[in-house]
Amino acid sequence: MTLSASERARYQRHLSLAEIGAAGQEKLKSARVLIVGAGGLGSPAALYLAAAGCGTLGLVDFDRVEVSNLQRQVLFDTGALGQPKAEAGRARLAALNPEIRVVAHALELRAANVRAVLADYDLAIDGSDRLSTRYLVNDACVLLGRPLISAAIHRFEGQLMTYVPGRGPCYRCLFPQAADGVVANCAEAGVLGVLPGVLGTLQATEAIKLITGVGTPLAGRLLTYDALELRFQEFRVERRRDCAVCGDAPTITAPCDPQAPPRAPQDGVRRLTPRALHALLVPPGGAAPPLVDVRERWEYDTGHLRNAVNIPLGELPQRIAEIPRVSAPVFICRSGGRSMHACTLALAAGVASPANLEGGMLAWAADVDPAMPVA
Numbered sequence: 613m614t615l616s617a618s619e620r621a622r623y624q625r626h627l628s629l630a631e632i633g634a635a636g637q638e639k640l641k642s643a644r645v646l647i648v649g650a651g652g653l654g655s656p657a658a659l660y661l662a663a664a665g666c667g668t669l670g671l672v673d674f675d676r677v678e679v680s681n682l683q684r685q686v687l688f689d690t691g692a693l694g695q696p697k698a699e700a701g702r703a704r705l706a707a708l709n710p711e712i713r714v715v716a717h718a719l720e721l722r723a724a725n726v727r728a729v730l731a732d733y734d735l736a737i738d739g740s741d742r743l744s745t746r747y748l749v750n751d752a753c754v755l756l757g758r759p760l761i762s763a764a765i766h767r768f769e770g771q772l773m774t775y776v777p778g779r780g781p782c783y784r785c786l787f788p789q790a791a792d793g794v795v796a797n798c799a800e801a802g803v804l805g806v807l808p809g810v811l812g813t814l815q816a817t818e819a820i821k822l823i824t825g826v827g828t829p830l831a832g833r834l835l836t837y838d839a840l841e842l843r844f845q846e847f848r849v850e851r852r853r854d855c856a857v858c859g860d861a862p863t864i865t866a867p868c869d870p871q872a873p874p875r876a877p878q879d880g881v882r883r884l885t886p887r888a889l890h891a892l893l894v895p896p897g898g899a900a901p902p903l904v905d906v907r908e909r910w911e912y913d914t915g916h917l918r919n920a921v922n923i924p925l926g927e928l929p930q931r932i933a934e935i936p937r938v939s940a941p942v943f944i945c946r947s948g949g950r951s952m953h954a955c956t957l958a959l960a961a962g963v964a965s966p967a968n969l970e971g972g973m974l975a976w977a978a979d980v981d982p983a984m985p986v987a
């Protein structure tokens with residue numbers, strides 16, 4: 613696609629960059645980018661990609677503009693209140709750059725439509741505030757071989773990763789699975805308005821790099837940003853060979869809608885009496901299972917089993933990766949309720965054969981060790 617005279621004038625500062633030039637700008641003109649979520653992250657990503665001359669932009673959002681959005685969703689102004697976000701965003705981007713094509717997808721992405729929507733695009737930017745959508749988009753991108761630039765924000769912190777097919781881990785490799793709703797969204801937790809501006813702009817940067825082929829994408833690395841300390845950190849992450857979607861033997865072969873998080877005790881959770889657990893721990897040199905005490909820190913400090921690690925239940929979804937997946941861990945709490953919940957979370961995250969200490973530390977003290985203090 614060659615550039616018109618008006619385009620050459622508009623993108624002159626790109627054309628002046630040797631790394632981009634006319635060839636890179638023509639790649640941008642040919643590029644088709646899907647932006648999932650026209651919110652805090654999608655707003656700056658869409659504005660910068662439109663300004664940069666990304667030829668086709670798709671905006672997926674089924675919400676309407678609310679007044680509380682305007683603190684961070686800079687794609688909208690007060691006059692757009694009440695309008696569908698996809699359509700209001702399309703109008704704003706068209707006004708910014710009439711040279712490009714913007715497609716409004718005023719729908720909710722589901723297993724039934726995600727492949728059809730994504731099929732018309734070369735890469736996806738995920739700024740959704742829903743965990744279930746994030747997994748759905750990730751899985752669809754892996755299955756269709758599309759790069760995905762995924763960001764998330766929470767209060768004063770954000771994180772970013774880029775999935776490039778065949779070059780590193782996907783979102784599910786980093787966060788194998790969490791029950792939907794465990795992570796509070798912006799509505800509940802609050803968010804610094806400028807925070808998604810930083811992360812969404814980084815997403816647009818990554819998209820432009822992937823499209824033009826300049827620089828090094830954030831593949832195989834997780835970037836975190838702490839606005840309060842103004843600190844970026846980077847963590848190397850590997851593709852998981854046992855990843856459910858991009859691993860060597862994937863179990864997810866088509867996008868699927870999320871299931872309700874497990875609540876009731878489930879098949880697959882083993883139940884151990886205190887005496888049965890005691891028998892597992894006693895043999896010297898035996899392969900004792902890892903013990904995970906999910907009580908609060910102060911309860912744990914009052915008295916706990918030797919070698920038990922403390923991961924309070926509320927932290928478990930974020931720290932589930934600390935538990936080896938093939939280790940058949942035993943979860944422990946005061947009376948057996950929280951630990952059963954932990955077992956179901958662990959099962960959902962793919963931890964093999966978790967066990968629950970029936971009756972918890974109270975039962976342990978009663979049946980095995982009367983000297984054990986239990987808060």
Ligand SMILES: [Zn+2]
Nearest residue numbers: 782785855858
């Ligand atoms: Zn993966």
